[in-house]
Amino acid sequence: MMNVQGRPTTIEESEPVRQATISGDRGLDHEEKLIFEIGDVEVTGVDLPELDLSHDRLGGLARKQPIGLAGLSEPETVRHYVRLSQRNASIDASFYPLGSCTMKHNPRLNEKMARLPGFADIHPLQPQKTVQGAFAVIAELARWLKELTGMPAVAMTPKAGAHGELCGVLAIRAALRARGENRRCILVPESAHGTNPATAAACGFAVEAIKATSDGHVDLAALKDALGPHVAGLMLTNPNTCGLFERDIIAIAEAVHAAGAYFYCDGANFNAIVGRVKPGALGIDAMHINLHKTFSTPHGGGGPGAGPVVFSQRLAPYVPLPLFVEDEKGFRLIEDPQAAREAGAAPLGRMCAFHGQMGMFVRALAYMLSHGADGLRQAAEDAVLSANYVLASLKDVMTAPYEGPCMHEALFDDDFLKDTGVTTLDIAKRLIDEGFHPMTIYFPLVVHGAMLIEPTESESKETLDRFIAVMRELASEAKQRDSAAFKSAPVLAPRRRLDETLAARKPVLRWKPSAP
Amino acid sequence: MRYLPLRPDDRKAMLARIGVASIDDLFRDVPEAARDAHFDLPRHASEMKVERTLSYLASHNAAAGSFPFFCGAGAYRHHVPATVDHLIQRSEFLTSYTPYQPEIAQGTLQALFEFQTQVALITGMEVANASMYDGSTATAEAVLMAHRITGRSRAVLSGNLHPHYAETVRTMGELAGEIVVAPASAGVPEGLERVIDDSTSCVVVQNPDVFGSLSDLSRLAEAAHAKGALLIAVVTEAVSLGLVESPGAMGADIVAGEGQSIGNALTFGGPYVGLFAAREKFLRQMPGRLAGQTVDADGRRGFVLTLSAREQHIRREKATSNICTNSGLCALAFSIHLALLGEKGLGQLARLNHATAVRLAERLSAVKDVELVTQAFFNEFTLKLPKPALDVADALADRGIIAGVRASRLYPHDSRLRNHLIVAATETNTDADIDAYASALAEVIA
Numbered sequence: 001m002m003n004v005q006g007r008p009t010t011i012e013e014s015e016p017v018r019q020a021t022i023s024g025d026r027g028l029d030h031e032e033k034l035i036f037e038i039g040d041v042e043v044t045g046v047d048l049p050e051l052d053l054s055h056d057r058l059g060g061l062a063r064k065q066p067i068g069l070a071g072l073s074e075p076e077t078v079r080h081y082v083r084l085s086q087r088n089a090s091i092d093a094s095f096y097p098l099g100s101c102t103m104k105h106n107p108r109l110n111e112k113m114a115r116l117p118g119f120a121d122i123h124p125l126q127p128q129k130t131v132q133g134a135f136a137v138i139a140e141l142a143r144w145l146k147e148l149t150g151m152p153a154v155a156m157t158p159k160a161g162a163h164g165e166l167c168g169v170l171a172i173r174a175a176l177r178a179r180g181e182n183r184r185c186i187l188v189p190e191s192a193h194g195t196n197p198a199t200a201a202a203c204g205f206a207v208e209a210i211k212a213t214s215d216g217h218v219d220l221a222a223l224k225d226a227l228g229p230h231v232a233g234l235m236l237t238n239p240n241t242c243g244l245f246e247r248d249i250i251a252i253a254e255a256v257h258a259a260g261a262y263f264y265c266d267g268a269n270f271n272a273i274v275g276r277v278k279p280g281a282l283g284i285d286a287m288h289i290n291l292h293k294t295f296s297t298p299h300g301g302g303g304p305g306a307g308p309v310v311f312s313q314r315l316a317p318y319v320p321l322p323l324f325v326e327d328e329k330g331f332r333l334i335e336d337p338q339a340a341r342e343a344g345a346a347p348l349g350r351m352c353a354f355h356g357q358m359g360m361f362v363r364a365l366a367y368m369l370s371h372g373a374d375g376l377r378q379a380a381e382d383a384v385l386s387a388n389y390v391l392a393s394l395k396d397v398m399t400a401p402y403e404g405p406c407m408h409e410a411l412f413d414d415d416f417l418k419d420t421g422v423t424t425l426d427i428a429k430r431l432i433d434e435g436f437h438p439m440t441i442y443f444p445l446v447v448h449g450a451m452l453i454e455p456t457e458s459e460s461k462e463t464l465d466r467f468i469a470v471m472r473e474l475a476s477e478a479k480q481r482d483s484a485a486f487k488s489a490p491v492l493a494p495r496r497r498l499d500e501t502l503a504a505r506k507p508v509l510r511w512k513p514s515a516p
Numbered sequence: 517m518r519y520l521p522l523r524p525d526d527r528k529a530m531l532a533r534i535g536v537a538s539i540d541d542l543f544r545d546v547p548e549a550a551r552d553a554h555f556d557l558p559r560h561a562s563e564m565k566v567e568r569t570l571s572y573l574a575s576h577n578a579a580a581g582s583f584p585f586f587c588g589a590g591a592y593r594h595h596v597p598a599t600v601d602h603l604i605q606r607s608e609f610l611t612s613y614t615p616y617q618p619e620i621a622q623g624t625l626q627a628l629f630e631f632q633t634q635v636a637l638i639t640g641m642e643v644a645n646a647s648m649y650d651g652s653t654a655t656a657e658a659v660l661m662a663h664r665i666t667g668r669s670r671a672v673l674s675g676n677l678h679p680h681y682a683e684t685v686r687t688m689g690e691l692a693g694e695i696v697v698a699p700a701s702a703g704v705p706e707g708l709e710r711v712i713d714d715s716t717s718c719v720v721v722q723n724p725d726v727f728g729s730l731s732d733l734s735r736l737a738e739a740a741h742a743k744g745a746l747l748i749a750v751v752t753e754a755v756s757l758g759l760v761e762s763p764g765a766m767g768a769d770i771v772a773g774e775g776q777s778i779g780n781a782l783t784f785g786g787p788y789v790g791l792f793a794a795r796e797k798f799l800r801q802m803p804g805r806l807a808g809q810t811v812d813a814d815g816r817r818g819f820v821l822t823l824s825a826r827e828q829h830i831r832r833e834k835a836t837s838n839i840c841t842n843s844g845l846c847a848l849a850f851s852i853h854l855a856l857l858g859e860k861g862l863g864q865l866a867r868l869n870h871a872t873a874v875r876l877a878e879r880l881s882a883v884k885d886v887e888l889v890t891q892a893f894f895n896e897f898t899l900k901l902p903k904p905a906l907d908v909a910d911a912l913a914d915r916g917i918i919a920g921v922r923a924s925r926l927y928p929h930d931s932r933l934r935n936h937l938i939v940a941a942t943e944t945n946t947d948a949d950i951d952a953y954a955s956a957l958a959e960v961i962a
Contacts, residue, residue: 071858
């Protein structure tokens with residue numbers, strides 16, 4: 001999660017700092033062309049028979065023009081992608097404290113389990129009696145999610161956090177419709193993830209921002225002023241995007257409910273409290289859970305995720321289709337709205353084809369079973385401990401806008417960089433040269449030049465100490481020396497700063513064959 | 517706990533540096549009533565024990581590879597080369613995040629740029645994004661995009677669009693306007709041209725449709741364009757694009773597709789990968805991530821996420837979509853498999869699928885009282901059986917043949933479709949599978 005509004009990287013005049021080589025490659029750092037520049041339409045890396053379709057049944061709709069799709073042999077394919085992979089930072093290779101994204105260890109057991117043929121090689125529409133084990137996984141995961149959150153119902157199908165938000169807000173809309181009310185507004189704190197206002201707008205609501213207090217919490221008085229008969233709900237991230245637990249949350253929930261509205265909690269930061277705190281006790285009505293954050297399904301360079309949503313009793317009837325049912329004959333699905341209504345439900349609709357992110361469900365359940373209730377609690381505590389350790393170790397040389405303690409992420413602003421000529425972006429780019437993935441920068445928006453550091457529970461104290469030492473030195477360098485060393489960074493990465501302004505001004509979004 | 521590197525002494529030292537006595541002090545903002553919950557859940561377990569538990573559950577599923585298997589209807593069983601799964605499990609792809617720091621994410625960014633190129637090429641479109649969640653959500657986003665472009669809000673959906681897709685579109689799109697869904701018409705032209713009017717933003721049509729039928733979309737595209745509406749073409753079987761005329765060539769304005777067929781396992785319906793391509797003139801209304809080419813400070817080619825002014829993390833409530841995480845690793849699998857195939861391999865694969873399906877269709881429709889409803893098809897077709905398809909498919913499952921998807925599962929209230937069975941064949945089906953299916957079918961309906 002990051003905001004780069006108004007801060008696209010542009011390239012200033014600078015001398016190349018790299019030592020040239022004859023090949024263009026540098027040691028283990030290889031340049032790699034595009035598939036379309038290496039391969040050829042006549043080349044394939046798969047051995048398939050060449051069939052002559054003597055009688056096709058395509059109804060005259062066979063492709064008339066060639067595609068122009070280059071292929072590679074298998075060795076070329078492997079080399080291409082291995083070289084590309086070597087140009088990526090990853091949590092496996094380095095500290096990746098990207099705040100709000102929860103880059104924690106991804107156990108390989110989970111990968112192995114998801115690839116069992118009994119999970120990977122089953123079709124979503126094969127007869128239900130042949131997939132009882134899959135339903136059992138979904139039921140067990142649902143049980144864990146409900147127990148961990150203290151909520152009575154869960155919608156399993158949303159495919160990512162933002163998709164879960166959509167599901168939750170659609171449920172609120174359905175509940176209001178059932179009450180015969182047409183409330184038009186959703187309240188969203190200024191510090192919210194961009195997905196929150198985007199979701200509310202996608203569901204047809206007007207968005208009204210709620211201010212934060214000077215100590216980084218929702219302004220309860222401002223919230224109460226904003227509440228009224230036009231308000232459908234509040235979307236609040238807790239722990240919030242400043243890394244703080246909303247200590248007035250019960251009063252917030254009461255105020256929202258007293259106004260006849262619903263309380264949506266963005267559960268992106270559930271990893272800070274899982275195994276310790278049941279959000280159900282806080283008065284929330286819906287909360288999505290990013291299985292790819294809290295329960296460590298791999299981020300995969302930007303998905304796939306999974307975003308089940310837990311619901312309070314008030315929203316439980318609106319869980320989207322399909323419904324998962326267990327009776328004496330085993331598990332089955334209710335996929336038809338009419339049958340769902342006959343069973344007493346009032347589904348809000350369908351979030352996607354089929355039954356959700358099964359591959360992610362298996363991984364998340366493997367993670368939960370491995371940790372158990374005690375391990376999940378320890379993981380949350382270690383995440384919070386590590387973040388507070390970073391905060392405590394850096395707040396004398398950097399500036400923390402809020403006192404703390406924080407939850408799972410430590411937030412700094414750029415006040416300590418005042419008059420140095422060095423920016424938050426520069427700090428991030430210098431960290432790259434130091435072998436770390438930068439923290440989240442310029443998010444949350446409520447803090448100037450934000451740096452949001454989320455170490456997670458997966459790092460050793462030694463790694464944290466090394467990172468802290470580097471950050472302290474960078475802060476000191478920024479204050480003492482000229483900013484040039486910062487402006488040219490990174491110089492040790494596969495690429496130096498990229499011209500994002502050019503990319504947006506003259507979009508080149510695909511390869512095209514050069515003119516003959 | 518094997519995943520946690522902090523040692524008891526580390527924790528003590530860290531608490532001391534923070535200046536608190538215990539971890540509880542760090543949770544002091546949590547209301548007391550919720551601070552120390554009890555959980556009715558087991559304690560941590562060894563890797564061996566977890567593996568045993570999950571393997572036991574997996575063994576209660578009938579894996580498609582252990583049977584003659586013919587289910588399709590939006591998810592297809594294809595052979596995925598070992599290279600694909602190996603490469604996507606490389607740490608640097610598997611355990612990285614959305615490429616926000618392009619200097620150390622060129623691997624993901626270049627792969628996405630290549631993916632966008634491949635998707636644009638096979639769909640016959642000018643631009644494609646870096647993926648959506650799946651085909652159904654991509655379709656819903658396409659409808660909303662068409663609303664934005666045309667300033668209209670009435671979407672016309674083919675009755676032969678996968679009903680799950682239609683329901684997904686309805687769930688998301690009902691808020692933004694009217695969704696008109698035509699009745700299903702297995703194997704016969706729908707005449708959607710007649711339903712398009714001056715308030716129609718888009719017509720959504722699947723090709724091959726959910727019954728497997730192929731149709732020429734050109735006339736529908738012309739009819740839509742004549743009324744100022746867009747044609748959204750949906751493709752749920754991406755392998756078909758190796759043999760069938762592309763949606764772009766038939767006049768589609770937006771293509772929403774499911775990419776699972778290429779590079780991705782069935783996995784009970786997810787995670788899959790949504791394909792999304794459009795005409796270049798609609799670029800700024802597109803949802804989702806886009807990777808673009810640029811240069812770095814040394815003038816070398818590199819890639820970045822671009823045009824993010826469309827996206828929620830910049831535009832918030834004015835964004836084109838609320839999508840954030842998409843389906844990166846599935847898109848990578850798709851791209852690697854397609855790089856291995858190339859045009860030559862994709863064509864061969866598509867022809868093999870078609871030939872297998874033709875052979876199967878001929879064998880099954882030769883069974884007494886079985887009618888082939890689908891005239892033109894790629895690798896999937898619909899049979900009309902003399903008995904309810906539910907009973908036939910169940911009886912075949914008892915004989916170890918997963919015969920296809922009964923239409924009544926997708927259209928439970930359309931009594932005309934009770935005897936219809938949607939059957940898919942791919943390169944994974946052998947002659948022995950076909951023989952077994954044909955003879956078992958003859959027995960079951962006799």
